[in-house]
Amino acid sequence: MGRGEATRERILAIAESAVLAKGFGATSIEELIAEAGITKSGFFYHFHDKNVLARALLERYMEREDALLDDIFSRGRELAGDPLHGFLAGLKLLAETMSDLPGDYPGCLVATYCYQERLFDRDVRELNRHIVLQWRARFSAILDEIVVQHAPREPVDTEVLADMVSTIIEGGLVLSRATGDPQILPTQLMLLRHYIQLLFEPKAGELH
Template sequence: MTKAAGRGEQTRTRIMDIAQDAILVKGFDATSIEEIVAEAEITKGGFFYHFPDKNALARALIERHIEVEDRIFDDLWARARELSDDPLHATLIGLRLLAEMLGDMPNGHPGCIVATAAYQERLFDAEVREMNRRAVLGWRARFRAIFEEIARSYPPREPVDLDALADMVNTVVEGGLVMSRALGEPKMIVGQILLLRTFVKLVFLPPSH
């Protein structure tokens, strides 16, 4: 990579970091290109070189968010599987590790770009909306596979829609973030994830355990 290319990538990353911080606080609608340009100390032309419009910026932010989230879940569940080969117990460990990770954030989780874009989807083109949809379906597929593996060893105690259960993970995390912010209680999400962990245990673990 040339020095010019390296500087260009640094500028692109800085624009995205500034935009993300502002968007998670105020939303896409209230975040202007002008304020991003001012904080990044670049020209409007510099911004448009990297992102022709807000849709392009949204696509880049969503793509990066998905990559970060995937790495986090890959890492947490890899650590969980190192501690237990049993799919249920590994998942219970993974959920506890997730709760601990979020609990270690002193000011709470900053929020989710995917959720923020969903709240204001009227601002975006069809490509951004479809990208957001694929992100949510990707998380569903991830946890559906986890619960399918558990169900092969631990048949659910009651009939359960595994897609709905997979969606519940994202629902609890995103809902917990909203509630934490609304109440000004950053640690509240920890309790929500641990409650989800208890629910998963009750769904799959036989009474004798």
């Protein structure tokens, strides 16, 4: 990583921590400059306004989260060739990963942006929306594959169920932060895993 890239990454890391701690509106360019140890012109070389910074933060967040989810659910699928049991394994791995996060894990950038969307231009708001829809597409693709091999006990819309996965992840982060209990999210993920298992696995003695 070159010097310019390292400076840009340092600004983004500082900005993300500040935004998650107190919001985008309360985060000033001046404080980012001071903490990064750069000049104002140095900052504007990388980000010519706060909307450019906001978009870069989201893109960085999306790349990091995509890599995490790709790794976790790929490993889950490797542990069990069947798509249902692969997804169940992936949810358990995700719960374990979230359980190992620092106790003061700050939360989700996407959720933070939603509460302050009037601060952002249309491109930033659209990118935030795109990330959420990408989560839906990711999980609904897995669930569509499961439905082919495992008839659900109740009629299910896989996109709605995919949104439930995202809702539990996002809601768990909010509750964990509000209560100071980092185990809320992993516990909720394991409850979701149990629900998916009940929805798709046959009862004892039943055949597909």
